[in-house]
Amino acid sequence: MLIKKPDDIKSSEITDKKLYLTRRNFMRAAALAGTTAATGLVYRRFAVPAPPPLKGERIENVQTADSTTNFPPPPAEARTSYEEITNYNNFYEFSTGKTEVAGAARGFVTRPWTVAVEGMVQRPRVFDLDDLLKIAPLEERVYRMRCVERWSMVIPWVGFPLAKLLAQVEPLGGAKYVAFQTLLDPKRMPNQRSGVLDWPYVEGLRLDEAMHPLTILAGGLYGETLPPQNGAPLRLVVPWKYGFKGIKSIVKITLTDAVPPTTWNITASDEYGFYANVNPRVHHPRWSQAKERRIGEFSLRDTLPFNGYGEQVAQLYAGMDLKVNY
Amino acid sequence: MFSPDIKYTRFVLFVNGLVPAALLAWDVYHGRLGANPIEFATRATGALTLIFLFVTLAVTPLRKLTGANWVVKLRRQVGLYAFFYGCLHLLTYVWFDKFFGAREIVADVWARPFITIGMASFLLLVPLAATSTNGMIKRLGGKRWAKLHKLSYVAAVGGVIHFYMGVKADTTIPILFAVALALLLGYRWVKGRMDATAKGATLGIQTPPR
Numbered sequence: 001m002l003i004k005k006p007d008d009i010k011s012s013e014i015t016d017k018k019l020y021l022t023r024r025n026f027m028r029a030a031a032l033a034g035t036t037a038a039t040g041l042v043y044r045r046f047a048v049p050a051p052p053p054l055k056g057e058r059i060e061n062v063q064t065a066d067s068t069t070n071f072p073p074p075p076a077e078a079r080t081s082y083e084e085i086t087n088y089n090n091f092y093e094f095s096t097g098k099t100e101v102a103g104a105a106r107g108f109v110t111r112p113w114t115v116a117v118e119g120m121v122q123r124p125r126v127f128d129l130d131d132l133l134k135i136a137p138l139e140e141r142v143y144r145m146r147c148v149e150r151w152s153m154v155i156p157w158v159g160f161p162l163a164k165l166l167a168q169v170e171p172l173g174g175a176k177y178v179a180f181q182t183l184l185d186p187k188r189m190p191n192q193r194s195g196v197l198d199w200p201y202v203e204g205l206r207l208d209e210a211m212h213p214l215t216i217l218a219g220g221l222y223g224e225t226l227p228p229q230n231g232a233p234l235r236l237v238v239p240w241k242y243g244f245k246g247i248k249s250i251v252k253i254t255l256t257d258a259v260p261p262t263t264w265n266i267t268a269s270d271e272y273g274f275y276a277n278v279n280p281r282v283h284h285p286r287w288s289q290a291k292e293r294r295i296g297e298f299s300l301r302d303t304l305p306f307n308g309y310g311e312q313v314a315q316l317y318a319g320m321d322l323k324v325n326y
Numbered sequence: 327m328f329s330p331d332i333k334y335t336r337f338v339l340f341v342n343g344l345v346p347a348a349l350l351a352w353d354v355y356h357g358r359l360g361a362n363p364i365e366f367a368t369r370a371t372g373a374l375t376l377i378f379l380f381v382t383l384a385v386t387p388l389r390k391l392t393g394a395n396w397v398v399k400l401r402r403q404v405g406l407y408a409f410f411y412g413c414l415h416l417l418t419y420v421w422f423d424k425f426f427g428a429r430e431i432v433a434d435v436w437a438r439p440f441i442t443i444g445m446a447s448f449l450l451l452v453p454l455a456a457t458s459t460n461g462m463i464k465r466l467g468g469k470r471w472a473k474l475h476k477l478s479y480v481a482a483v484g485g486v487i488h489f490y491m492g493v494k495a496d497t498t499i500p501i502l503f504a505v506a507l508a509l510l511l512g513y514r515w516v517k518g519r520m521d522a523t524a525k526g527a528t529l530g531i532q533t534p535p536r
Contacts, residue, residue: 032338039345047353047370080361088361096496099360149494151362196496267495286440286491295361299425 056224062158063139074142075308077294080153082222084295089229090147091248092197093182093189101229108188108228110249115234119179119254122170129233133219135168136160140223141216143239145246146278146307152292157237158220163211171207171255178210179203179260180236181252189249197263203247204260204274205238206316214239214312217250240306240313242276273326277317278307282326332399339400343407346374347414364422371415376489376503378408379451379482383510390517402458405478409455412448440491447484450477482507 015023087102094104113129138158146152166178184200186192192199209215218237219226226232231248238245244264254260264272271285280290280303291300306313317325350370353359359366385401388394424431434441454475457463463471486507490500 028334035338035342036345039342043346043349084361286438
């Protein structure tokens with residue numbers, strides 16, 4: 001019996017084996033390359049390299065760190081680089097990502113700017129920023145900065161003692177505390193539209209802490225005006241306290257006789273107290289405060305009581321239980 | 327039904343799984359991770375652990391919803407990648423945060439729920455990785471193996487809680503992870519209920535008269 005071969009596929013129509021294999025290999029290579037590129041792009045979408053920093057304007061006539069008025073001598077440790085100081089910031093008004101603040105704060109307008117100093121004072125006054133920066137000679141103060149998140153920097157601030165500003169308004173005898181407030185303007189500080197924190201950001205000091213010569217109002221760093229991400233145009237620097245006490249972009253300072261509310265204390269009172277003095281023996285509930293990572297260094301450093309400024313400030317807290325008053 | 331060449335697909339998956347690690351290493355090498363590269367690496371590897379774990383949990387819903395049964399053949403590899411990134415995540419803590427100080431680590435795990443939960447979730451992944459070979463599946467028997475691997479649900483829940491506890495105030499991303507996990511686990515629960523009802527109906531079981 002003759003079996004007819006099916007001839008519905010002509011031999012000319014059958015793909016050549018070689019070509020079939022080439023095509024298959026091509027598809028395979030394309031699948032590999034395509035998915036790998038896609039994975040890489042998705043990863044890059046979330047791991048964005050930092051943008052180049054913006055430079056501030058040079059500040060003239062700054063008394064440098066070696067001048068006699070400077071107090072205390074700068075720490076022996078190396079200064080943290082400008083790039084790192086200006087690209088690693090906690091400034092929730094712009095972004096909760098520390099490396100994203102610089103980009104989000106780009107173009108933040110800080111002129112005109114006024115700071116109201118009011119409350120329990122003899123002479124309340126609204127200062128124009130440029131007048132305020134002329135109250136006292138601007139000094140370079142090289143301070144350690146210890147964040148409550150366990151990282152630290154050494155920053156050459158440019159500023160002047162807060163006491164000099166307070167002297168201008170003459171606090172009344174009953175004033176015991178100083179309250180500070182950041183600008184509230186969601187158009188300029190876009191993350192204020194989120195509910196991450198209670199806006200505006202508020203902070204406070206006891207009057208004797210505010211009057212301490214180490215406490216400064218800073219308008220610059222590394223000899224230049226502050227970039228937005230570091231708290232332009234005017235911020236508080238209290239070097240023996242955790243960084244969040246250093247309120248940024250200040251618009252109001254109020255003298256009062258009651259403990260002022262402070263933003264992080266409102267957010268989580270068991271984690272962030274009013275005093276927030278750097279203390280290696282009082283731990284954050286979620287992490288130890290015994291050590292810190294100095295930005296730019298590989299190994300950890302021991303955290304110092306009062307961030308190394310105990311000699312100057314410890315007497316402010318004589319007789320107080322710092323475990324309770326954290 | 328479409329069903330790809332599994333061997334080659336596994337190779338593609340293998341390469342893709344290495345991409346984040348390779349890019350992370352590249353960024354470290356070129357100093358592109360910003361001021362605190364260690365913090366960045368810790369967060370990135372932690373998130374990647376959860377992402378790969380979630381992909382393994384997405385396999386069952388994907389199969390049942392699309393009928394693409396072949397995806398199950400890729401699950402083990404994805405799970406091992408979750409373990410791989412979990413190991414890297416743990417390493418950043420043990421090495422760069424504690425410098426292999428055993429006493430400090432124990433004290434930290436003991437005193438801080440944030441660390442306790444993270445560590446426990448990681449440890450749950452260890453038996454899963456250890457029983458991922460064909461030989462172990464045979465030795466355990468499919469049913470017991472499957473039961474054991476339900477631990478991945480617990481590890482995922484623990485991992486998300488750990489993530490949530492790790493942020494200071496902005497909980498947006500941990501909450502997104504929690505929602506994704508709720509969908510993945512919620513699907514199983516709903517499907518289980520529906521299947522049980524359907525089974526009851528075919529067996530003629532009726533609710534007893536009152």
